Amino acid sequence: xxxxxxxxxxxxxxxxxxxxxxxxxxxxxxxxxxxxxxxxxxxxxxxxxxxxxxxxxxxxxxxxxxxxxxxxxxxxxxxxxxxxxxxxxxxxxxxx
Numbered sequence: 001x002x003x004x005x006x007x008x009x010x011x012x013x014x015x016x017x018x019x020x021x022x023x024x025x026x027x028x029x030x031x032x033x034x035x036x037x038x039x040x041x042x043x044x045x046x047x048x049x050x051x052x053x054x055x056x057x058x059x060x061x062x063x064x065x066x067x068x069x070x071x072x073x074x075x076x077x078x079x080x081x082x083x084x085x086x087x088x089x090x091x092x093x094x095x096x
Contacts, residue, residue: 031060031067035074042081047088051081 038053058074061067 031057031070034060035070038077042077047081047085051078051085054078054081 034053034057038050038057041047041050041053054074054077058071058078061071061074
């Protein structure tokens with residue numbers, strides 16, 4: 001095999017690898033943006049909207065399968081928000 005075939009093949013494989021990596025990083029950025037929006041909603045007290053956005057970020061995270069620590073944080077926040085929403089519902093029911 002001539003050396004220029006090896007060189008051409010390595011360039012094509014490198015370009016494919018770089019394009020794949022850019023696509024993955026773009027998906028990863030989308031997940032981080034959803035996480036940031038959900039965190040802002042949670043801090044403002046909009047728990048239902050934050051819960052929906054966290055679940056959207058979690059579904060995007062399943063597609064990418066990177067950042068396991070971020071996935072753990074999102075799962076913990078979803079559990080916490082479910083508990084908090086149930087508490088607020090029961091507190092409002094008792095209060096009336």
